[in-house]
Amino acid sequence: MDMPLRALPDPLNDYRWPAAENEVPKDVFSRDDIYRRELERLFAGPVWHVAAHRAELPNRCDFKTTWVAETPILVVQGDDSVMRAFYNACSHRGVMLETRRRGHAREFECPYHRWLFDEKGTLRACPAENDFIPGFDKADNGLAQIRCEEFLGLVFVTLSDETPPLREYLKGMEPGLELVLMGDGDCRLLGYHKTVIDANWKLYRDNDGYHTPLLHKAFTWLNWQGGKGSQTVTEQGHLAVTADLKPLSDTGILHDPSLLEFKAAIRAGGEGPQAKTGVLVLSPGTLISKALDLPIIRYSLPKGVDRTEIHWTFIAHKDDDPEMLQHRIRQANMMGPSAMISLEDAAVFNRTQKACATQPPNTQFVKGFRPGMDLAAAGQNDEVGNLAWWEIYRRLMGFQREAA
Amino acid sequence: MDMPLRALPDPLNDYRWPAAENEVPKDVFSRDDIYRRELERLFAGPVWHVAAHRAELPNRCDFKTTWVAETPILVVQGDDSVMRAFYNACSHRGVMLETRRRGHAREFECPYHRWLFDEKGTLRACPAENDFIPGFDKADNGLAQIRCEEFLGLVFVTLSDETPPLREYLKGMEPGLELVLMGDGDCRLLGYHKTVIDANWKLYRDNDGYHTPLLHKAFTWLNWQGGKGSQTVTEQGHLAVTADLKPLSDTGILHDPSLLEFKAAIRAGGEGPQAKTGVLVLSPGTLISKALDLPIIRYSLPKGVDRTEIHWTFIAHKDDDPEMLQHRIRQANMMGPSAMISLEDAAVFNRTQKACATQPPNTQFVKGFRPGMDLAAAGQNDEVGNLAWWEIYRRLMGFQREAA
Amino acid sequence: MDMPLRALPDPLNDYRWPAAENEVPKDVFSRDDIYRRELERLFAGPVWHVAAHRAELPNRCDFKTTWVAETPILVVQGDDSVMRAFYNACSHRGVMLETRRRGHAREFECPYHRWLFDEKGTLRACPAENDFIPGFDKADNGLAQIRCEEFLGLVFVTLSDETPPLREYLKGMEPGLELVLMGDGDCRLLGYHKTVIDANWKLYRDNDGYHTPLLHKAFTWLNWQGGKGSQTVTEQGHLAVTADLKPLSDTGILHDPSLLEFKAAIRAGGEGPQAKTGVLVLSPGTLISKALDLPIIRYSLPKGVDRTEIHWTFIAHKDDDPEMLQHRIRQANMMGPSAMISLEDAAVFNRTQKACATQPPNTQFVKGFRPGMDLAAAGQNDEVGNLAWWEIYRRLMGFQREAA
Amino acid sequence: MLTPDVLQRLDALQLDYIDALDSKDLPRWLETFQKDQGEYYVIPGEHVEEDLPLSLLHDDCYARIQDRVNFIEKVWVGIYEDYQMRHFVQRVRATPGDAPDTYDMKSNVSVLYTNTEGHAQVLAVGTYEDRVRMNGGAARFLRTRVILDNFTTPRYIVYPL
Amino acid sequence: MLTPDVLQRLDALQLDYIDALDSKDLPRWLETFQKDQGEYYVIPGEHVEEDLPLSLLHDDCYARIQDRVNFIEKVWVGIYEDYQMRHFVQRVRATPGDAPDTYDMKSNVSVLYTNTEGHAQVLAVGTYEDRVRMNGGAARFLRTRVILDNFTTPRYIVYPL
């Protein structure tokens, strides 16, 4: 990542966004210089990224390592239960401090010269300190900390000082988050499905309600109807669709229809938040959903302009009884990179990436779009919900629109 | 591919071509910025590319997918027998429409939102059309079509509006094309040899008559003489060499000399076009040859600046009797990526690519070159035939010559 | 590699080096544009690279192929015993001339058109020369030669005319070189350990005496003490540390302590140069060391900005008796990419590369550093020895310091 | 130590399993499982290390395996980018199981795959932990657990491993 | 089911074949074919799918195989970039052939290769479809068909697969 303080004159300054409000240029998915600018303006910019859920590091002194694009991050639960995030690099000569994915550690020792940090990032010891540069102070040489806030167990980080406080950033998404995180976000980790898509990270977040019943043939094949629902679009470009995914009425097509039970809804008598289903897109790149009894956080980790790792993270509620727990584990067959009603998404994203260098140069969002419309008023099966985000993206990236 | 309408100020504007007419800079094979400019000015520029031969999609509603550099192409034979070419991308949100290599299809359905196109590219149906952006008209939303013309079954495409008509572009190559395509181009497909060379695509087309008897040791080893011939160089930089590749007079070295029979020539009594052999380079990057009884189209598909896929495409004439058909299949041992007298070419191209960053900075064409010569007058065993093309290349790319 | 004569306006002109003398920016290890500039200014600039040791091509007409970054090099011992270096590319159309790693050859024949060069690079024969461009002279068309000088059997090359003579360049390193090359450099080759590190080449040369006893736990585990020593830093940024690596006093921890005998020292009665141990860093990127009885040359060959091949080259003295020879072969278990006390280095370099895009943006050298100090006066266990080199690097690369 | 005959029948079952998959003959693959009893799991290696309960594919009853076959053959067709697998297995251990006529078997497995453009790569590597029932002559899987070393798969998995 | 003895001789032939190739001992490779009868083909997988008649290597008589050996050893030397192959085969099926003393065998095969700089990659993956004659003790290939999954080879093929 280029450090912001060394900003270069950038030929992208002449880049023009299409005039039509419902169009997005295809080359934002494929141009390497755009990806480089995203690293600076977006990933290191005034946005919050979901780095972890407390369920992944449930105990004091648990940690998780992850990435914000090319920047390695270390998230640690302090012995005071507070979540903290650090650049995952020794403050001396920059060795990646922790290489394990998750774990438990009271201290982090850098192997190179054995500087020792505690779980709050404080530099505790460094060999031969008395021979260091005059004025060296351990207190100035802790791990570089990253802004970190928590909501319903979700651990958010931002690399920028200008990002608004988390609650402001999330405004409007609270009900959706409560729904998908089962009320209080008091969760335990079931595991991960990790995979690579050969597509730009923005394709992954580009979600619409238009495609759902059309791409995912399981719905028609099983004669499985979605229920009524609603869509929320926030100022920050977040999206929440709470279309009900009703349990399947057994049509005899599945040999094992029990998989698609909506156990929580049944238990709740079909009423209340337990009986709801929802999918949220948190800008820039995290999806969180609960389909039937299956809550999932999907981290999208860009690995270059045309490659993205998706970490599907499956959670349960801490209060689940064994039956519910087992049910959620079974229901993971329904959604995931190789699952009944989501395998198709990766296929479509990969196929879009391959066809970036084609005419016309822009993709178009047409379903439900009206010029000058209030994007927040988009319907649940529209595809315009994403346009609010694209406008934020355009501005963050400093791209001007072509004259109409 | 960067879309032309977003052209950027380009540091390549200062690039200088060597003054000497017989020199070519080595870094045109290795510089990524030059490759990027080629995508715009050359591959999307005023040239015709061979995308297919009718033999590969012989029936109505047959299709073939291929690439013009990074642009995916769909070639379809309409139910009216007309060949058409399209950008292989859904007109909605750009999903690659067809992922199979070849096939038969009356309709192309995009999986994402199930828009449906017919074999002429017309948008036939799109779910929920009544909720689309006001003014949406299916007639405006067919597949983006690509200019496409045919000659002797060869299907040519061009991405530019400024390309001259095909017949004009091919001027002077007609006799050569008739020779290698066995008169009328009424062919059937035998199959492909596909391989990767670790070399720039321009090395692959950089062919000369000088190397033939020297690189390909089979000729000396088998005491196999080339016959008389001639060379044509056209204004568009095409090249045709019709040096006879005479059948081998059995010297007892091969255990199976039957492979190198010239069956068509024998049948024709050694006279006429059937008894001729030729190799054509069609600018920018297609080779078509008939060596003895073996007609081959070689597509070179760039996959980055230093990697090229070569699709050797073997054809027979539709009127071939079984004996001739079998003979051609056997004779494929003679030419191809792993064949008796062409394996060496790939080795030489790979080895040249590895040595781009060396002094002197230019390669030189010396055999048969005279300053100020008429390049079209080059002899069959010269290496200057390519210089006409290099001059076209230089101009298309906007590179100025150094002062002499 | 971009040829210098086609220099482009470079956005790196605005790049700023940190003001603090003990800091190095992390992005010099990861930015591709910086790597490209290194190819021009550093690898093709006024520095000497170790290309070979005479032990690798011990006989007349022996050759070795290698690389200076992206430039392929052919080193040949002439039939007059003189070492010569050439660009490994045919002078005609640039085919890599020799593809074997090492070998013996009186002549080099290019396969493409069979031009024939002798072991001094002279063009001896070219088929059909009488039909070449008028004025063609074989004498002008030999292999492009590279400046090449030898010291204690080390074969140095430089691609620049401005590099000072070798002896001047090496000034101050002579005693160190004599030590590690066992006096006269009259060596024989034992073999190679070759491996890839996923790190920038500059990390590999970034060596310090601070880390040695800390990173390499074998020392503490075996209770193995380093002896007294000294450090030399030269004007060219070379570094010599002659800290004694004393033989292990058997603590009963190793099952086979014989591995760590210092046979030469024992034989010499513990006195004189035989009893010394040293490690040298020759700018820009070669390490030469003798630890106990194990002399090693480490070539670091950059393969892109974040990938480096390390060729550990193990030598013995020509006068070694069989026992000493066998001992050196056994002692190779001690140092090498998978060896007892050096495996850890690669781990640390890889881990640093992964964490380039982190805050703070610079790494700091603190052990033994005093502002305004004479860098040449650094102690053996300091880490500031490298700063002399970093200053040379900064200037060669044309990077200005930020105002303090 | 198992008899050569038993080993050969275990291997034959294993080979039938991989050949069915490589031939995309999913009904034949289904048949290598004990009818109405077979179970099939693909488990990320990291879950074994970290003791996490989730699987990537989790067919804890025969009906689920049947449903999987139907999804591949009936639901996803025409959407996914197809590929050709090729399996290589190496039995490293085989022992009698806890129940009579059952055997436990561990094998190393690697799967190379080729995309539609003809390029090959590693798709999966790991181990099979199988439980087999010998019904007279015919061996059938009671349970197949694929432990996936490369838990971050290079593409979405369509076919069972 | 074939006897263990027959299977072992089939495997021995297969192993001799791959070891000869990996050792670049082409005369020994030639000897694994039935003299004056052996045939050898490498067929792109896409041709099998699309029913195209061409092969990549097409040695439809023993003389062609002999000529192939000669080209490698006498014609191409010093030109091609050399590489080291390493084959891995897994017999998935072996049955008696149509003619007496013949056997049909199908194996999965993968070939890794290492270039002169010491880096390894996948060269080829696919299947062998072999026909073997058992002449007393000595098995020989009547026909070897290599079906190449990765029909776009990562480099030009010099040695047989």
Add this chain to the structure above:
Amino acid sequence: MLTPDVLQRLDALQLDYIDALDSKDLPRWLETFQKDQGEYYVIPGEHVEEDLPLSLLHDDCYARIQDRVNFIEKVWVGIYEDYQMRHFVQRVRATPGDAPDTYDMKSNVSVLYTNTEGHAQVLAVGTYEDRVRMNGGAARFLRTRVILDNFTTPRYIVYPL
């Protein structure tokens, strides 16, 4: 030709060796060597070609192998980037050795490895040249030589191959 029984015991030893390594059970790996006699070498293929005497790993006595195990388990811990190996071997030849009760064996070997982020690649490919002693029922390696085709390893080697 060796008896099936001997072959099976040779194979069992080989499989125990690779399974121990893939399980990172180094004491079990050590046990596959003849106590106080076993030797272990990893030799770059280029050294065989060019007749150079050096090895990459050179354990010319049992004590060295023991020390290697200790370094992995006690010295390097927490420093190296860990990985998961998976071995595949294919015996291509086995013959009686020069000394009584010894056997020489050559096998092709490939090792795939997965890094901590879950991505797999080729780590090593080459051959094993083994010398085995049969002590009654228990086979042990007198000497294992790994000839490494890919002599430029894609990363530093921590575990034996």
